[in-house]
Amino acid sequence: MAIKFRLVLLSLFCLVFKTISAAPISPGSSLSASNGNQTWSSPDSTFSLGFVPADPPTSPPSFIAAITYSGGVPIWSAGSEIRVDSGGTLQFLSSGTLRLVNGSGDTLWDSNTTGRGVSSAQLDETGNLMLRNGTASVWSSFDNPTDTIVPSQNFTVGKVLRSGMYSFKLIKNGNLTLLWNNSILYWNQGLNSSVTTNLTSPSLGLQSIGILTISDPNLATAAIVAYSNDYAEAGDILRFLKLESDGNVRIYSSAKGSGTEVERWAAVTDQCQVFGYCGDMGICSYNDSNPICGCPSLNFEPVDPKDSRQGCKRKMEIEACPQSVTMLDLVHTRFLTYPPETDSQIFFVGISACRLNCLVNTACDASTSLSDGTGLCYYKTPGYVSGYHSPALTSSSYIKVCGPVVPNPSSSLDSASKKKGWKMKAWILVLVVVASLLGLMAVEGGLWWWFCRNSPSFGSLSAQYALLEYASGAPVQFSYKELQRATKGFKEKLGAGGFGAVYKGILANRTVVAVKQLEGIEQGEKQFRMEVATISSTHHLNLVRLIGFCSEGRHRLLVYEFMKNGSLDDFLFAPEEQSGKFLSWEDRFKIALGTARGITYLHEECRDCIVHCDIKPENILLDESCNSKVSDFGLAKLVNPKDHRYRTLTSVRGTRGYLAPEWLANLPITSKSDIYSYGMVLLEIVSGRRNFEVSEETDRKKFSIWAFEEFEKGNIKGIIDKRLADCVDMDQVTRAIQVSFWCIQEQPSHRPMMGKVVQMLEGITEIGKPPCPRAIIEGPVAGTSTSASTSAVASAPTTSSFSSFQISGVSPSAPARNMEKATASLIQSDRS
């Protein structure tokens, strides 16, 4: 009996004890930061809510109110790690709200559950803290996560994990995303591609054995996102998912009571891909295995020398050095390019244009050229740039700095594993290079001084800057005054092209130049500079080189290299006795080939593909040894960027005889329109006559039509310039004539690409018998397009049904890049 009574008593005691330890947190109780032993625990003490010292420790000490797993690993905190001093308290008020208050009595965080009938609070065995009205949960820590998800916690759409600038979200279609500053999406992972069902209300959950899954009413079984690498390993282990302050999401496991956590999975495998990991203007790279943060060069210094992740700042701000702004070149580096970059910040331009356009554009702070064959260039407006350097990256990046550039000592950005001997060699190399550069600069400076000491502009900063820039191939910016002086007040006019008059000038360094005074510029300063950079980055033996520009008020001028021999039309059409100029067949063939090569470069070889739009003898210049150079390229866009088809402009300035029929038929203008014009020029080179000339000799037909008829009859000699007499290579002449007929085909798709033209002229590619180009020739001359010709042209392939202007310069139109390929294959199929 007594024993029985004792037993009952014992079990009663046990029961009481258990209820006490698992007692709900009663209203009115509180925890204080100064007493770390005071906690509210789950029934088996697996989890507890209390104050823990902030990590890393601060002085004076500060604390956060957190739910921790046995051993001290935090899984939730009040207000995402809001810190309180040692006087802080966490109060469960009788009004039913949970409140974090600091020593001075200010409320720093509140669950906002006052007046919702909350009568009890409890931390359960899964780590969930609930505020309840009776048995209904009004508020829970699982529904208000901070940076961690534990097993049996459901993470649904609309919930967010946050850590510093970073956030982790589940989106409606089941994708998991990581964002920086709520805007830059740097990680976006979809479901296993074998899942094709549309989800209605996905929910992310971590199973206690270590699988991360997404479940949804529409899915029969949950889709697996990731396995923890200690998946299903037994033992008293808590696995949890946490968004770390480094912007990565990881799964960790923590053995009960150990207080330590071991990484088991990471969302972003390449930590340097995390946007902003190294702060603003910081460059992320790897030493053996760890990501490390550095500054782009010694023109920068760390914001916080003790914490390299805080980013870098310029030692001298750009605004402080308007005269010496230059681009720091960073190879194998990319300024992380994640959406949303607006269209106005993404361009298809070449590598050097990507650098130069940014340099001359005040709205650009840095740029990245992917250099992977896509031609993509990203501009970074002043703001936040996040860099990634790795020898495996093809991209090159550029960032504005106040010159001179001071590179990092030994490239600390490169793998630090390099051997010492190698480092020594690198040092010696750097020293030699620097020494030779200094020597060169001294010599150059000396020469400059020698030649220019009498020049009025000598000593002015801008002239020195100009010299450096000229040497580096960048366009020089001239003041209007300088150009006025160089041209002696625009005295010696060389000609008047489609875009404005051209004057001869002599620069301070004795270079003879041609100065073009542009008319009808509708562009703003910024756009103008950008176009200038694009044009000047186009270098080819057969293209006239742009030396510099002037953009001042309403003045827009371009400075070109001077061509001693003037333009081709002087040689071809002016009566010999008048000009004293005559070209042998050899020269003519060289000019035809050179011109074709120059245009090929514009169309196919340079990254900023340019459609010239006004090829004619007047725009083909000759140097002293009769090398031809194409001029005026890239100007069509410059003068009228809004009218992408350039039509209104041509009707005013374009040159009739050379215009492809599509100009008049209101069809898309492509590089094939240049081919047409070139074909006309080529015929003129052979014949020495204007293609649209009508005379008795040609039966009152237009020369090009008459020539084709004669060619059909086999009378090639009749087409050739009489002045050449018999001093011609008949093979070359025949090839040239056939090529010209191919080029002036009515259907753009029938015309060859320029590269093909070069090959045909050289005799590398066989030339088929050209079909009659006739139908079209009537059109342009009459100034009307007959319905027959219009419909014939209209049936041209629609692959080219957008403006080719988009390829020139700075437009992000990917399809444009495919157009050439498409039309090229058409030619082949047409001709086979």
Ligand SMILES: *[C@@H]1O[C@H](CO)[C@@H](O)[C@H](O)[C@H]1NC(C)=O
């Ligand atoms: C907390 O507990 C530890 C041992 O469990 C004890 O040494 C310490 O004095 C306690 N601190 C307070 C403030 O009670």
Ligand SMILES: *[C@@H]1O[C@H](CO)[C@@H](O)[C@H](O)[C@H]1NC(C)=O
């Ligand atoms: C308490 O919090 C308020 C508001 O955040 C702050 O101004 C005050 O300095 C804090 N007091 C202490 C002692 O930390």
Ligand SMILES: *[C@@H]1O[C@H](CO)[C@@H](O)[C@H](O)[C@H]1NC(C)=O
């Ligand atoms: C509680 O309400 C205040 C004021 O409306 C708000 O600033 C705070 O963010 C809310 N707290 C929570 C945890 O939602």
Ligand SMILES: *[C@@H]1O[C@H](CO)[C@@H](O)[C@H](O)[C@H]1NC(C)=O
């Ligand atoms: C609390 O719950 C009871 C019954 O479950 C309900 O009648 C009451 O309205 C609730 N209180 C609040 C404030 O929602």
Ligand SMILES: *[C@@H]1O[C@H](CO)[C@@H](O)[C@H](O)[C@H]1NC(C)=O
């Ligand atoms: C999580 O979701 C599952 C199914 O959707 C549900 O059975 C479970 O109760 C939820 N857990 C919590 C803590 O809400």
Ligand SMILES: *[C@@H]1O[C@H](CO)[C@@H](O)[C@H](O)[C@H]1NC(C)=O
């Ligand atoms: C974060 O975004 C806001 C606006 O979306 C912006 O004002 C702020 O400057 C950004 N922060 C940084 C560090 O760029």
Ligand SMILES: *[C@@H]1O[C@H](CO)[C@@H](O)[C@H](O)[C@H]1NC(C)=O
């Ligand atoms: C979901 O993620 C995949 C990559 O895993 C991506 O291709 C897709 O665009 C994403 N969907 C959305 C809506 O972001």
Ligand SMILES: *[C@@H]1O[C@H](CO)[C@@H](O)[C@H](O)[C@H]1NC(C)=O
């Ligand atoms: C997708 O899931 C199927 C079956 O669940 C699995 O066999 C396959 O490996 C998964 N694919 C990926 C890319 O995870």
Ligand SMILES: *[C@@H]1O[C@H](CO)[C@@H](O)[C@H](O)[C@H]1NC(C)=O
């Ligand atoms: C998913 O949604 C898309 C767009 O709403 C729809 O086209 C598609 O058929 C849907 N797929 C399934 C399997 O329901």
Ligand SMILES: *[C@@H]1O[C@H](CO)[C@@H](O)[C@H](O)[C@H]1NC(C)=O
């Ligand atoms: C790599 O960087 C980490 C963190 O900065 C450092 O602890 C480690 O020693 C470095 N390793 C090498 C090989 O330099």
